Amino acid sequence: ANIMVKQTQYVSKELAARNLQKDLGEDFVKFLGYNPLSKSLDVYLKADYTNNAGIEKFKAQLLKNPMVKEVKYQQSLVDQMNQNLASISLVILAFAGIFIVVSVALINNTIRLAIYSQRFLIKSMQLVGATKSFIRKPFIAYGIWHGLLGGLIAIIILMGTLYFAQTQIPDLVVLQSYTEFGLVFLIVIGIGVLISAVSTFLAVNKFLRLKIYDLYR
Known part of the structure; x- marks a missing residue:
C-alpha cells in the first residue's frame, strides 16, 4: 500500500x-x-x-x-484546479468568518434577552442567600442544552448538504474522510456549547452585580 x-x-x-x-x-x-x-x-x-x-x-x-x-x-489542469480551490477557500473562509461573528452576536443577544426576563428571579434568589454559583448553574445548564441542540441541528443540515452534493457529484464520495467529518462535527457541537455557556455566564453575572434599583432601568 x-x-x-x-x-x-x-x-x-x-x-x-x-x-x-x-x-x-x-x-x-x-x-x-x-x-x-x-x-x-x-x-x-x-x-x-x-x-x-x-x-x-x-x-x-x-x-x-x-x-x-x-x-x-494534465499538469496545467492540476495547476488551474489548485488555484481555483485556493481562491474558493479564501472566499469561503471570509464568509465563514462573517457568519461566525454574526452568529455569536445573535446568540449572545438572544441569551442576554432571555436572562434579562429572569433578572428579578436572579436577584430574589440572591437576596434569600443563594450563592452566585448556585444561581448560575440552572441557567448555564439550560444554555449548554440549547447550544448542544443548536450544534446537532447544524450537523443535520451539514449532513443533508453533503448528501445532496454527493448526489450531484458522485466522485465526492472518494474524497470523504470520516475522521475529518467526525472532527468537524465535534467542533461544531463544542463551539455551540461554548458560546452558549459563556454568554449565559456573562449575562447572569451582569445581573448578579446589579443593585435592586438598577433592575428597573
Whole structure:
C-alpha cells in the first residue's frame, strides 16, 4: 500500500466502454465493431498530494515499476484546479468568518434577552442567600442544552448538504474522510456549547452585580 494513495479502482474494458457510451450518448462499440478501450486503474490520491509536487513524486514511484512504461497527467489542469480551490477557500473562509461573528452576536443577544426576563428571579434568589454559583448553574445548564441542540441541528443540515452534493457529484464520495467529518462535527457541537455557556455566564453575572434599583432601568 502506498501512503499517498487514498483509493484505487480497477476499470475493465467493458466498464470503460459503458462509461464512455454514457458520456457520449452513443454506442461506439456497435459502430466500430469492437471495443478499442484498454483496461485501466483509477488512482485517487490523498488531498495532501493532489498537487504537481505530490503527483510528480507519485509518478516517479510508478516509473520505478518495470511494468509501467509511461505516466501522463494534465499538469496545467492540476495547476488551474489548485488555484481555483485556493481562491474558493479564501472566499469561503471570509464568509465563514462573517457568519461566525454574526452568529455569536445573535446568540449572545438572544441569551442576554432571555436572562434579562429572569433578572428579578436572579436577584430574589440572591437576596434569600443563594450563592452566585448556585444561581448560575440552572441557567448555564439550560444554555449548554440549547447550544448542544443548536450544534446537532447544524450537523443535520451539514449532513443533508453533503448528501445532496454527493448526489450531484458522485466522485465526492472518494474524497470523504470520516475522521475529518467526525472532527468537524465535534467542533461544531463544542463551539455551540461554548458560546452558549459563556454568554449565559456573562449575562447572569451582569445581573448578579446589579443593585435592586438598577433592575428597573
